Amino acid sequence: MSNLHNEIYVGYYSWPICVLGPGKRVGLWLTGCTLKCPGCMSPHFFVRRPEQRMPVATLMAKLRPGLRACDGLTVSGGEPFEQPAALAALLQCFAAEFPQKDVLVYSGCTIEEIWQDPQKREVLRWIDMLMDGRFEVNSSHEKVWRGSDNQRLLLLSERALKYAAFREAKSPARPLLQVQWLGEGRVSLIGVPARGVTANLRGKLRAVANAAQRETRQD
Structure with a gap:
């Protein structure tokens, strides 16, 4: 059972978002990132601030109206996997309340790196789609929903297989x-x-x- 008392650092949230995943989505940006990829679009989310901290239950209450109206949840940052316990608690709560809706998480870590850490690996259970890998400012930029083409759209659940065409789809x-x-x-x-x-x-x-x-x- 998820621990809704876990605290999570949140930089921003908004909905409906139509440019970071399939359909209309709630977008959530967590703060804190030690990767600090050169050229990152969101350097303002690298550092956590005390006022950004809130219980997972409070965050769910804030997101709930949007989650009811949208097709899924997209989590970015910052680096979401630098808050693995809180992220797992949030996604477990989401899955319990919205079992028909999907989750896309952006991470600068590769899935191989995530898999090496048991706490981070646990989070993968609750994710349908993972966009993994560092942003590389000198890499090509043609594929949809990602900042550089080295990043991979990984489908981690059976219901995510319907999005297989987007793994190599080109951006507009x-x-x-x-x-x-x-x-x-x-x-x-x-x-x-x-x-x-x-x-x-x-x-x-x-x-x-x-x-x-x-x-x-x-x-």
Whole structure:
């Protein structure tokens, strides 16, 4: 039985997300990553902060409305497998409440590395799809849902086999991004952008948001 008293470090969550896995999904980004791949899209999730910590039960309560409305859960980070006990507790709770919905987890670790650690290996029981491997900024970037083509979409459950075509599927010519306005001139970019797009787009979006904020204050 999952331990809902386990505490988990959470950077961000949102739904519906349509660019990180099949269908409409709840996206969850955990914090803390010692891999720190050069060129990572989410360096702001490398370090954990005390205010990001919450019980797994609290997180489930926050995610539940989205999970009811979406097709599945996508977990990224940060490095989710650096919180194996809390991640396992969360995914067990998810499986108990939403047994027909699937889980996709992004990890910079390979499945071979995960398998060497018994605690991390236990988490694999609760995952349908694993996108594994370090982000390699100089690798090709053609396959769907991943930042570099060395990363593998691994199907770990029988129900995930219906997504087999996506293991080698190509990304659209223009990789899809979702943009969310967070207020106070802040934006969130969700998805896997083409190389070099992230910094440029973030700068432009911040400029637009700041201009809109100034106009609002003047009114």
